[in-house]
Amino acid sequence: MKDKQIKKLIEAERKRQKKVINLIASENYVSKDVLEALGSELTNKYAEGYPSRRYYGGNTIMDKIESLAQERALKLFKLDPSEWHVNVQPLSGSPANLAVYLALVPQGGKVMGMSLDHGGHLTHGHRVSASGKFWVQVPYGVNKETETLDYEALKTTVISEKPNIIVAGYTAYPRVIDFGKFREVADVSGALLMVDMSHFAGLVAGGAYPSPFSAEGGQALADVVTTTVHKTLRGPRAAMIFCRKDPPELIGRAGARELDKKIDKAVFPGLQGGPHLNQIAAVAVALKEAATPAFKKYAAQVIKNAKALSDELQKLGWRIVSGGTDSHLILVDTWNGGNPSTPLRAGGIGGKEASEKLEEAGIIVNKNTIPFDERSPVDPSGIRLGTPAETTRGKKEKDFIRIGQKINMVLRAQG
């Protein structure tokens, strides 16, 4: 690279990534093949439109790449192309979610999403996001005692609020989501069901987490599924939107006809211009990798590692939100953390200070609110830990037990 300044910075970041223990739950390390596709000449091309329907010439090869990505996406999640459609153009998770609302929820309509401080994402209707400015959020949270979803309480909210769409799938929820129960909740008032599987898509692909698409017996679950590609799915920064093609039981339901056409139109020309074909090619590469037996093993190991880390921290006296994990992430309540036999200094340690201390020790995490947090989002009560990145590097349970011990030592050190 001729640009020495940028070259130096890229090298510095590469070194940083190698040196640290990365426990950011939403990050991962992509393969060389994914990087090669991202850094290819495909970035030079404009391809507004969709395969065989482009607004620019010279797109025969781009059509093949985008169609291949779509084919691989449907195949990976075992979806029948006659029943499901996928759009692979969203530039990232946030625009993907916005595109769904733009397509299916009238302006001023209601998006029922989990509150940010309970583990939801900004794009699930939070007021600082466009999703909360053009639509009205009907917030929901977890049960105060169990710190898990309460499906009966959700039903009550749906009956009184009648949301247009219900969003399940979160940023900081460590437990399995019962998508069958969510289907029942949505059917109470005829709302559409959207699952944002950004965080756990790789676990679904690897068969280690329930599918939001359909139940074991084939019963349809979500109407729309969005996902980022760059978290557990281990691909480039990008997103996809899956939707059911005119399911008979949805016909007649408000806004539910031709979901595929509406979503395609919302992505382009609604929100975006030319798709990033270098990114879409990299998505296709990642989807092929995710279909291998090695990836299946990886997905299972991610969860085993999270459980090992959670168990070790609990053993060392830390309070884990909801008492454990079924996924790739855990939430540690550092503020109310230590048990009486191994007390923290009075008052515990806030999420901000905890994450800063850990970074000094080479462990990268993020501060996070915990459900019913009484502290502020800039210095919340907890930290979120995830295992996808370090599992990609080959770490197993015994390594995560050691990481748990190191976290404990760093956080309990005085000064």
Ligand SMILES: Cc1ncc(COP(=O)(O)O)c(C=O)c1O
């Ligand atoms: C559940 C969920 N949805 C959407 C997003 C947004 O993705 P992006 O950062 O790619 O816009 C995130 C990002 O953390 C997320 O956790």
